[in-house]
Amino acid sequence: MNLDKLQVNACLRSGWQAVDLGFLMARAWWRQIYLASLLPLLPLTIVLLLVFWQNPLWSLLFIWWLKPFWERLPLYIASRMLFDEEPDTWSRMKSLPLKDVLPWLLWRRFSVQRAFDNPVTVLEELKGKARRERLRILHGRYTDVALGNQLVCFCFELLVAFGLVVMLDFFTPDTLGIRYYDNFDDLTLAGERIYTLAGIAAITLVMPFHTMAGFALYLNRRIELEAWDIEISFRNLANRKQRASSQRAGLVSTIVLAGLVTLTIPATVDAATEHDHESARQLIESVLQGQDFGEERIIRKWRFKGWSEADEEAFPEWIIEFLEWLEQFKGWAEVLSNIAAWVKVLLVLAFAGLLFYLYRRYRGPLSRLGRRQPETTAPEVLFGLDVTPESLPPDVPVKVMALWAEGAYREALSLLYRASLSRLIDKYELAFRASHTEAECAALVRAHGIDSLSEYFWQLTNAWRRLAYGHQLPQSETIKGLCDGWTAELSDESQ
Amino acid sequence: MLDTRYRVEIPGGINLEAQVVGPVPRFFAFAIDLGIRGIIILVLSLLSIPLGSGGMGGGFFLIFLFAIEWLYPVLFEVFSRGQTPGKKMLKISVIKDDLSPVTLGASMVRNLLRTVDFLPLFYLVGLVTMLSNQRFQRLGDLAAGTLVISVPESAKPAAMQEVVPLAPSTSLLRPEQTSIIEFLRRSNQLSEPRQQELASILEGITHEKGDNGVEQLRRIGAWFLGVR
Numbered sequence: 001m002n003l004d005k006l007q008v009n010a011c012l013r014s015g016w017q018a019v020d021l022g023f024l025m026a027r028a029w030w031r032q033i034y035l036a037s038l039l040p041l042l043p044l045t046i047v048l049l050l051v052f053w054q055n056p057l058w059s060l061l062f063i064w065w066l067k068p069f070w071e072r073l074p075l076y077i078a079s080r081m082l083f084d085e086e087p088d089t090w091s092r093m094k095s096l097p098l099k100d101v102l103p104w105l106l107w108r109r110f111s112v113q114r115a116f117d118n119p120v121t122v123l124e125e126l127k128g129k130a131r132r133e134r135l136r137i138l139h140g141r142y143t144d145v146a147l148g149n150q151l152v153c154f155c156f157e158l159l160v161a162f163g164l165v166v167m168l169d170f171f172t173p174d175t176l177g178i179r180y181y182d183n184f185d186d187l188t189l190a191g192e193r194i195y196t197l198a199g200i201a202a203i204t205l206v207m208p209f210h211t212m213a214g215f216a217l218y219l220n221r222r223i224e225l226e227a228w229d230i231e232i233s234f235r236n237l238a239n240r241k242q243r244a245s246s247q248r249a250g251l252v253s254t255i256v257l258a259g260l261v262t263l264t265i266p267a268t269v270d271a272a273t274e275h276d277h278e279s280a281r282q283l284i285e286s287v288l289q290g291q292d293f294g295e296e297r298i299i300r301k302w303r304f305k306g307w308s309e310a311d312e313e314a315f316p317e318w319i320i321e322f323l324e325w326l327e328q329f330k331g332w333a334e335v336l337s338n339i340a341a342w343v344k345v346l347l348v349l350a351f352a353g354l355l356f357y358l359y360r361r362y363r364g365p366l367s368r369l370g371r372r373q374p375e376t377t378a379p380e381v382l383f384g385l386d387v388t389p390e391s392l393p394p395d396v397p398v399k400v401m402a403l404w405a406e407g408a409y410r411e412a413l414s415l416l417y418r419a420s421l422s423r424l425i426d427k428y429e430l431a432f433r434a435s436h437t438e439a440e441c442a443a444l445v446r447a448h449g450i451d452s453l454s455e456y457f458w459q460l461t462n463a464w465r466r467l468a469y470g471h472q473l474p475q476s477e478t479i480k481g482l483c484d485g486w487t488a489e490l491s492d493e494s495q
Numbered sequence: 496m497l498d499t500r501y502r503v504e505i506p507g508g509i510n511l512e513a514q515v516v517g518p519v520p521r522f523f524a525f526a527i528d529l530g531i532r533g534i535i536i537l538v539l540s541l542l543s544i545p546l547g548s549g550g551m552g553g554g555f556f557l558i559f560l561f562a563i564e565w566l567y568p569v570l571f572e573v574f575s576r577g578q579t580p581g582k583k584m585l586k587i588s589v590i591k592d593d594l595s596p597v598t599l600g601a602s603m604v605r606n607l608l609r610t611v612d613f614l615p616l617f618y619l620v621g622l623v624t625m626l627s628n629q630r631f632q633r634l635g636d637l638a639a640g641t642l643v644i645s646v647p648e649s650a651k652p653a654a655m656q657e658v659v660p661l662a663p664s665t666s667l668l669r670p671e672q673t674s675i676i677e678f679l680r681r682s683n684q685l686s687e688p689r690q691q692e693l694a695s696i697l698e699g700i701t702h703e704k705g706d707n708g709v710e711q712l713r714r715i716g717a718w719f720l721g722v723r
Contacts, residue, residue, distance in 0.1 A: 009498035013514075016585070017645060020499045020517035020631070027626060028497055152519045156622065163619035170615055209626070213519065227685055227693060233674035234696040241665065241699055409649065466721060474721075 003232050005084045010228040013220050015145030022216030026208040029081045033208040036073040045200055054189070056196040063200050068104040068114060070203075071211045072096050072122050078215060079123050100127050113139075113146035115153075115214020138221050146217055153210035161202035165194060379425075379434040382441070385418040389426055392419050396491075397483035404479050410467060413474070416482060417464040420457060423490040428453075438465055456485045501630055501642065503594050511594045513644040516587045517631045518622055521643060525618075527581030532563055539563075565606070572602040578646075586648070592630075592640045601639040608635030660722040661714035665700060672719045679716030682709070 003010070008021060026033060041063070048059035076096055080087045100121050104114075111117060117135060120126050126134050139146075223229060287293070329336075380388050393399040396419040403412035421441065424430045430444050442461045446454040460482055466472045503511045539559050543552040571579040577588035577597045589597045589605070612621030612633045621633040630642055658679070667675070682690055694701065694708035701711035 007497055009496050009500065011498075013499075014645070014648075016516070016520045017499055017514055019519045020515065021497065023517045023519070023626065023631075024497050024499060024629070027629075148523065149519055152522045155522065156518070159617050159619055159622065163616045167615040167619075225684070226689060227678070227681060230674050230678050230681070231693055231696065233670060234678075234693060237667070237671045237674070238696050238699055240668075240671075407649075462721075472720065 002083055003228055004235065006228070006232070007082055007084055008216075008219070010223050010232055012224060012229065015142045015217060015220070016148075018142075018216045018220035019145060019149050019213040021220070022213030023209050025078060025082075025216060026212035029078060030208065032077050032081060033074040033212070034204075036077045037070050037204060037207060040073065041070055041200075041204060049196070056189075056193045060196045060199045063203060065105070065109065067203065067207070068109065068118070069101065071115070071118060071207060072099075074208055075118055075122050075211050075215060078212060079119070082219075096122065099125060100131075112150050113143060113214070115149060115210050116142065116146035116217050117214075118211065119215055119218040137225070138218065140221060142217055142221060146214065149210065149213045149217070153206055153213070156209070157199075157202045157206045159202075160205055161195070161198045164198040164201060168194065168198075379432055382418075382421055382432060382434060382436065383438065385414060385421065387418050387422040387425060389422050392422060397486055400479070400483055400486075404476065409473055412479065413464055413467050416479075416486060417460060420460055420486065420490055424457070427490070453489050456482075456489045459485070501594075501644065503592075505593075513590070513594055513642070514647075515630045516643045516645050518625050520585045520587055520645075521625075521631075524579070524581035524585045524587060527584055528568070528579050529581075531580055532567055535563055536560060568606045569599070569602045572597050572606075573599050582643075586646045587643055588646050589641055590644050592642050594642075594644075597641055601641050604639035605635040605641050608638050611635070658713050658717040658722070660718040660720075661711065662718055663700065663715045664702070675712060675716045676719050677716075679713045679720070682713060 008025065013021065044066075045059070045063060048062055049056060052058040073096060077087060104121070108114070108117075116139075120131055120134050120138070124134065380386065393415075396416065400412045400416045400419075403409075403415065421432065424441075424445060425432060428445075428448060428450075430441075430448060432441055432444065436444070438461050442454070442458050445457045448454065463474045463478060463482060467474065499514050499517070501513050501515045505511060536559075540556060543556040543559075545552070568579055571582075572589050575583070577590055582588055589602065591597055591601055609621075612618055612624070612635055614620045618633075621635075624634045624637065625631045628637070632642060636642060678690075678693065685693070690709045691705055694712050695704070697712060698704065698708060701708045701715075703711045
């Protein structure tokens, strides 16, 4: 097992995500996996169909019953593909299907998490008590997901089988008079054969996904238990440090050499680095014409065929015609002018109404225009946080602790932080501007000159920045301390 | 490298990431929604009995049936963060393929095309198209440019550990720092020998062996976590 060659991204996943990864694995290696499943399945299907020529559904039952058997070779192949290895010798593959096979075909045939348990038998080759112990460790919280996988894949099999039959029916002309599925209890022999073939096809088609999903769950559990992701990351780190140290050794000698060269011939170095204007311009132009800047792209899109640029430019003919047609109603001009007068009145009224509405709507801001603007208006929003005093609950620390206890960590700390900002604006009249960053706010508090306050606010800012941008949760004790600090420094009772 | 991760680079060089969701969880979400719709339809049909089955009652019932079949997923997806009740239970949601919230138009297209995905029987076409692309998009998703992703769960605070922080002797990149923090966070899930094995990989950094190496790494992890 060489983790450097692992073909999937080792990271902690939830059970469902692991199942999805399994589906992706089946997708990526479908050629090898289907080959590995068809190799034994196809000959046996033909033999069974011939044996049960008159009762084809029996062969379907056999194939279905032997499923644990078919799943082994694909699983083994996939375990090799996972580490980008060539499958082992033929002899090992040959012994594979027979390992511990009897329990799997009898009582374990009805196990609801076969796909998850399979790797322990096939890949770890454990039996009896050892196998039970191992499974007990592996199962953990994934039993539900393993069961869900089994259930859904069974549904998929049914869906594919019946879907194939229905599709066949769609494409069969009615005149042939073949009925496939209208009364299931009384199937014709032809109907039975079609159902059998569809069923075997469904088993073959769905099996890789089911097996790989179980394998991925098993893999996920091992990544979790053995911290594969950490190992890979540690190895990369160790390699990087090793490379860096060997490079450093090389670099030192290069620097010494370069130093000698610059000391001896400084004049030539200067001449080489200095460009005159003309050559610099040429250089810039050649760069601009390079691929990075001069990219041309062909964009195809749908456009109405009868439309052209010229049509859009031209003054529409029909308007002229319409105006000419209007000419004949000259006699109505008087009536029209009366109507026009009314329309004028209406327009004036509408305009007055609009003015009145605008006045009502923007009365607040307008009245503020007259007043002298203070040097800096207190911002209502800082870095997306509402810092108006109205938006705060009456007892901030209590509310913060309640939110924290509920698990709304982000909401809790953001409340504490914005409450502090709001208090700093209100109580200490600090001139925060909407363009300030968190650190700039903290610097303003420091400049205000109260040491305990600035110390407290710096701690709070750091905790907030770590959570907001770094997604690192502080300990509960820290929050408790920050809340106490808030009461001491910023609440109404303080000083 | 195989992964369920889906990544979009937005202007400014920031990468947004999401985990795409495959057929199995989506099947369950669909089944739950189907059950909920079934119950609503059952209740409505009982309510419409007094109105008479032939005329008014039948008409209203059919209109409601139409509305529920076609609008149920659309309304939930647009107004409930891309989550129908079934998706909410499975912690998955619909989102546009640039990872912006799903719009009314996109949701309509994706749900209208259910009729095609349903063919020939119970979403066989949908299943096949889902498995034929890397992002598990069914036909409706491909047409609407939408994805189904899993909703990330918020992390829980690490248990308070009595570790004296220690500054690392050398500079480390971000992912490397994260992995050392992970080592600290998960060290109670790992067996002792495994911890030592992992720590031995970084002997060049901790300059310690065995148990001391493990302890050193945990202390460095605490330093990265901001304990001082």
